[in-house]
Amino acid sequence: MSEESERTTNPSAPPPCPTVTQRDQWMVESQVFQIYQLFATIPRNAQTLMLELQRDNHMQYLSKGLRHLGPAFSVLDANRPWLCYWIFHSIALLGESVDDELEDNAIDFLNRCQDPNGGYAGGPGQMPHIATTYAAVNTLITLGGQKSLASINRDKMYGFLRRMKQPDGGFRMHDEGEIDVRACYTAISVASVLNILDDELIQNVGDYILSCQTYEGGIAGEPGSEAHGGYTFCGLAAMILIGEVNRLDLPRLVDWAVFRQGKECGFQGRTNKLVDGCYSFWQGGAVALLQRLSSIINKQMEEASHEKESSDGHEGTSESSSADFKDIGYKFINEWSAQEPFFHSVALQQYILLCAQEQEGGLRDKPGKRRDHYHTCYCLSGLSLCQYSFSKRPDSPPLPNLVLGPYSNLLEPIHPLFNVVLERYREAHEFFFAECDH
Numbered sequence: 538m539s540e541e542s543e544r545t546t547n548p549s550a551p552p553p554c555p556t557v558t559q560r561d562q563w564m565v566e567s568q569v570f571q572i573y574q575l576f577a578t579i580p581r582n583a584q585t586l587m588l589e590l591q592r593d594n595h596m597q598y599l600s601k602g603l604r605h606l607g608p609a610f611s612v613l614d615a616n617r618p619w620l621c622y623w624i625f626h627s628i629a630l631l632g633e634s635v636d637d638e639l640e641d642n643a644i645d646f647l648n649r650c651q652d653p654n655g656g657y658a659g660g661p662g663q664m665p666h667i668a669t670t671y672a673a674v675n676t677l678i679t680l681g682g683q684k685s686l687a688s689i690n691r692d693k694m695y696g697f698l699r700r701m702k703q704p705d706g707g708f709r710m711h712d713e714g715e716i717d718v719r720a721c722y723t724a725i726s727v728a729s730v731l732n733i734l735d736d737e738l739i740q741n742v743g744d745y746i747l748s749c750q751t752y753e754g755g756i757a758g759e760p761g762s763e764a765h766g767g768y769t770f771c772g773l774a775a776m777i778l779i780g781e782v783n784r785l786d787l788p789r790l791v792d793w794a795v796f797r798q799g800k801e802c803g804f805q806g807r808t809n810k811l812v813d814g815c816y817s818f819w820q821g822g823a824v825a826l827l828q829r830l831s832s833i834i835n836k837q838m839e840e841a842s843h844e845k846e847s848s849d850g851h852e853g854t855s856e857s858s859s860a861d862f863k864d865i866g867y868k869f870i871n872e873w874s875a876q877e878p879f880f881h882s883v884a885l886q887q888y889i890l891l892c893a894q895e896q897e898g899g900l901r902d903k904p905g906k907r908r909d910h911y912h913t914c915y916c917l918s919g920l921s922l923c924q925y926s927f928s929k930r931p932d933s934p935p936l937p938n939l940v941l942g943p944y945s946n947l948l949e950p951i952h953p954l955f956n957v958v959l960e961r962y963r964e965a966h967e968f969f970f971a972e973c974d975h
């Protein structure tokens with residue numbers, strides 16, 4: 538008899554010994570609820586203060602990070618384009634900029650990470666990697682301007698992406714590196730935004746990502762692994778960008794993703810794991826993308842109910858929209874319509890502002906964890922998605938009641954497929970689609 542059923546038949550039996558996972562979960566719940574309880578009991582003006590986005594302190598923390606980006610910063614030596622992206626994107630989300638000299642230095646530094654045969658490495662002289670390539674390209678788009686955008690060698694980039702491409706549809710992260718859904722997304726995102734996406738690059742990508750959708754509905758890093766928020770965002774965004782999102786089982790994906798938002802108000806990355814601020818973007822972002830796919834989701838649900846009624850071998854949503862895949866990222870934001878979010882957007886803002894924000898600047902995973910630039914970037918990206926989640930247009934200012942805390946908390950809107958600030962995306966789109974004749 539299990540401990541649980543023994544307790545049901547004999548209430549005086551000793552309580553079952555909690556698992557490590559249960560203990561960790563209760564600890565997090567207790568920390569989070571203490572914060573919410575304190576918040577509920579303080580006067581209204583103190584509540585407003587508690588909910589305020591600490592813009593100046595975040596900027597101070599980010600500026601300090603930028604100063605450390607020089608050669609002396611060796612701890613994350615293979616990750617420097619990522620640090621650039623996390624910091625510059627966070628600054629752009631806050632609607633701020635840095636001085637010209639710093640921007641120039643960043644462009645020059647990224648240029649030194651660019652491989653002569655295409656793609657960007659984690660540092661000068663290292664091997665090019667698709668993830669650092671994505672980080673470098675998104676940073677250069679975020680910095681914007683002729684010098685920054687023109688520094689990307691698109692022809693060589695195309696060659697690099699083709700070399701990473703696998704016959705089964707996936708991409709390798711680097712020469713002889715791992716093949717996973719992250720590599721698919723970063724490759725497709727870069728190719729799409731630079732206007733070098735073609736039939737060869739997208740061939741079989743949909744098959745590979747489809748093989749990673751699990752029985753739970755979410756998407757795993759590789760076939761046979763566990764569904765995870767990070768990979769779910771990557772898989773879903775890549776499927777949208779190649780025009781094959783209708784091949785995923787979307788109702789099941791919605792079902793898995795929305796239930797990853799828990800009683801702590803934030804998202805967890807996997808079933809039975811702990812809440813974490815960075816999933817505000819990975820899971821929140823996936824749910825925000827699903828919100829824009831209502832018509833396909835409804836169609837899939839209708840087809841499923843017809844299939845139940847008649848078992849005449851109907852094959853599900855089979856129409857392919859892939860012919861026009863080159864500019865899907867742009868159409869995605871232009872065909873926007875007002876839709877209610879599929880997640881609790883105010884609750885998520887509450888988690889980010891009260892539990893993931895450090896008052897002294899920077900954002901974090903959860904209470905008790907330290908701030909870092911990765912969590913600062915993805916908590917702010919998630920916060921921006923929440924603030925605009927009801928908007929009629931991707932950048933129309935939200936009503937004050939949809940922005941938790943003072944309205945001055947409002948961040949810049951992002952393009953949800955690429956995670957760059959929308960205005961910077963538009964500039965890059967004009968540059969790569971109007972001026973370049975690839």
Ligand SMILES: CC(C)=CCC/C(C)=C/CC/C(C)=C/COP(=O)(O)OP(=O)(O)O
Nearest residue numbers: 668719723767768771806807810811813819
């Ligand atoms: C664009 C790009 C490169 C995207 C990366 C996407 C991403 C965040 C993937 C997650 C990686 C991973 C296995 C985390 C699990 O960590 P864990 O076991 O420590 O966390 P958990 O307990 O929350 O699952």
Ligand SMILES: [Zn+2]
Nearest residue numbers: 813814815902
């Ligand atoms: Zn995290």
